[in-house]
Amino acid sequence: MPTAASWRALSLVSALAAGCSDDGSGQTATQGSSPGTMTTLPSTLSEGTTTGTSTGTPTSTSTTSTSTTGDDTPTTTDALTTVNPTGPKFDLGGADLGGGDTDGCNFSPDAELTGTVFAPNLELPISGALVYVTSDPVEPPVDGVYCAECVKLACDTPSTFTGPDGSFSLPVVSGPNQKLVVQKGQFLRVVDLEIAPGATALPPEQVNLPGQWNPAAGMWIPRIAVYDTDPDKVKNVLAKFGLGQVAANGALIAGTENFTLISDDTPAFLENLAEMNKYHIIFVPCATTKYWPGAPTVPESRRENVKAYVAAGGKWYATDHSNEYIEQPFPDYQEFHAPGMPDIQPAYNSNGLVVDPDMLAWLQALPPALKDIGGGNPTLNNLPGILTRLNYSGIDVVSPVIVQDMEGKDVDVGHHTWVEGPCASCSDPQMIRPMAITGQYGCGRMMYSTFENSSDNHPGLNPQELVLLYMILEIGVCFEKPPPPPPPG
Numbered sequence: 001m002p003t004a005a006s007w008r009a010l011s012l013v014s015a016l017a018a019g020c021s022d023d024g025s026g027q028t029a030t031q032g033s034s035p036g037t038m039t040t041l042p043s044t045l046s047e048g049t050t051t052g053t054s055t056g057t058p059t060s061t062s063t064t065s066t067s068t069t070g071d072d073t074p075t076t077t078d079a080l081t082t083v084n085p086t087g088p089k090f091d092l093g094g095a096d097l098g099g100g101d102t103d104g105c106n107f108s109p110d111a112e113l114t115g116t117v118f119a120p121n122l123e124l125p126i127s128g129a130l131v132y133v134t135s136d137p138v139e140p141p142v143d144g145v146y147c148a149e150c151v152k153l154a155c156d157t158p159s160t161f162t163g164p165d166g167s168f169s170l171p172v173v174s175g176p177n178q179k180l181v182v183q184k185g186q187f188l189r190v191v192d193l194e195i196a197p198g199a200t201a202l203p204p205e206q207v208n209l210p211g212q213w214n215p216a217a218g219m220w221i222p223r224i225a226v227y228d229t230d231p232d233k234v235k236n237v238l239a240k241f242g243l244g245q246v247a248a249n250g251a252l253i254a255g256t257e258n259f260t261l262i263s264d265d266t267p268a269f270l271e272n273l274a275e276m277n278k279y280h281i282i283f284v285p286c287a288t289t290k291y292w293p294g295a296p297t298v299p300e301s302r303r304e305n306v307k308a309y310v311a312a313g314g315k316w317y318a319t320d321h322s323n324e325y326i327e328q329p330f331p332d333y334q335e336f337h338a339p340g341m342p343d344i345q346p347a348y349n350s351n352g353l354v355v356d357p358d359m360l361a362w363l364q365a366l367p368p369a370l371k372d373i374g375g376g377n378p379t380l381n382n383l384p385g386i387l388t389r390l391n392y393s394g395i396d397v398v399s400p401v402i403v404q405d406m407e408g409k410d411v412d413v414g415h416h417t418w419v420e421g422p423c424a425s426c427s428d429p430q431m432i433r434p435m436a437i438t439g440q441y442g443c444g445r446m447m448y449s450t451f452e453n454s455s456d457n458h459p460g461l462n463p464q465e466l467v468l469l470y471m472i473l474e475i476g477v478c479f480e481k482p483p484p485p486p487p488p489g
Contacts, residue, residue: 105156109171111195115202116166117182119469120211120242122204124370124461125166126473127362129184129209132159133172133195138179140220141186143213145277147313147443150478164358164365174198182207185476186280190218211242212258222280222315222476224259225269231455232286232319235261237465251457265291273305281472282314286321286343286392286452296324296341303329311442311486315475319449320392326448332401332487333415333439333446337394337426344425347390350451352421352435354384359418359470366466373460386419386463388435393450394423395434403484411484413440419467423450436467438475442486445475 117129134157141148153159158172172178176194180202183189187209210219221243226235235252238244238259245256260279262269264287269275276282289295298306306329310316318325321343327336338344354360363371363380371380378387401414419436422429438447453468461469 105154107156107158107173109158109173110197111172111174112199113168113170113172113180113195113202114199115168115207116204117162117168118166118204118208120209121240122208122242124241124469125162125362125365125367126184126209127162127164127166127365128358128473129162129166129168129182130159131162131168131170131207132157132181133170133193134179134181135177136179138181138188138190140188140215141222141280144223145280145309145312145314145444147483148478149482150480164361166365180207182209184209184473186220186222187473187476188220192218211244221258223278224281224283225262225276225279226259226283227264227285227288228261229264229285229287232321232452233454233457234283234285234317234468235259236454236457237461237468240461240465241469247457248459249457250459264288267292267302270302270305273308276305276309276314277312280313280315280476282309282316284316284318284322284325286319288318288322289324290321298324298328307441307486310444310446313443315444315472316446317448317472318446319452320390323393323448323450326446330439330441330446332399332489334398334434334437334448335396337396337423337433343392344394344423345392346425347392348424350388350391350421350423350435352386352388352419354386354418354467355420356416356418359467360384362470363463363466370461370466373458373462375458375460377458377460377462378464380463380466386467388419388421388451388464390452390455391423391425391435391450392452394426395437395450396426398434398437398439401439401487403487405484406482413484413487415439418471419449436471438471440483443479443483447471447475 113131113133115131117126117131118124119126132153134153158170160168160170162168172195174195174197178193178195180191180193181188182191189207189210191206210217210221212219213221213223224238224243226238228235233251235244235257236246236250239246239252239257240250243258245253247253267289306316306325310329316325323336323343326334354363360383364383366380378389380386398415398417400412402410403413405411415434415437416439417434417437419434420432421435422431423433426433433450435451436447436449438445449464449468449471451464453464454462
């Protein structure tokens, strides 16, 4: 990182002139869709364990080989990782599902519930959601940052996870006064249910994940704070997922969002740890730091707040131009190609690969209309190849970060790679690099992508936005074991 303040200011101005550029919107807002209900997707830990709502990063390694297809997107022979996710406090650890292991339990099902769990928008299927039935009270997620550990369900509690296409089949015992619980991370829906004998197909409206915090209606979602940036409009992605109403051009209709928008021209929010701790997830997208004095330097007080927030269980997300908000709080986790600059010029597209097998299975299971939304957007028709557009950063390497768990065993909490590809604007344009990563720090997780996620207003969710949503849902899951402390330093 350069030390001369004048050099930093000059380089920042010249870089920002082209950085995080808008792809153009050109579409007009008209009718908005009704608000939906938000969701969380699966999680993969390095040990391949099932988790619920908490924190801790997926880690794994893979060997991939690439070749170029006719659509100029690569294919691969191998991917990595193992998964099985869950949601908030009443999740279970491991594969110890009540409905799947009934030895020694008084459990004789005479009914079966089937259905598909969707995002709040009732369009996007959710893989790895936990579905179970209980007559006991259900404890909701904590309202604010917390360190959540998985709690095993009793072996006579019917439970299962949704498949890559969001579907589930759950053998249960018929009877009144029961609760159907659907959850992923801090997204939780509880529905009172009288179960009839035999087969019952549940409608999507009864099992989709919620898009609002409404305990009286049995609905909880993560508390989310999002910097209101343009471009890289993460707010639009969340709205299209079901956390707000969406105009015909794919833009959030202002005032309908079920999350907190923060002005993109001030870092003051990050200088108040108590305020940060009100949120489960904080987004610092590309362009957030354009107008912050001193960027790309992160003041020590702000840097320590970010570390404290994540260590306590917060989920921290940054994209390309804002890479200093990953590099400086967590320098041992990765090495950026140009750590002294907030971005790389010019922006580049990359023929990448989805290298996480569970993300890949979910993308492959999406219906055709979600794989190709038209409008000149990239498609998912050449998976595991994926075209990522408007990359403004490059990662040279992600490093193992070894800490000791409560049993004194070494644990790698370093980054897990979800998507990788070449960086055309880096010094070695052929080198395959991590492009979308998540790491664990204490009870929390951080996530980063070298590419923007939503640069223009457009209907539907493009591949980059789908990758973002999957990762968001992944980092909300719980720890099966007490998480190790943050690495020293």
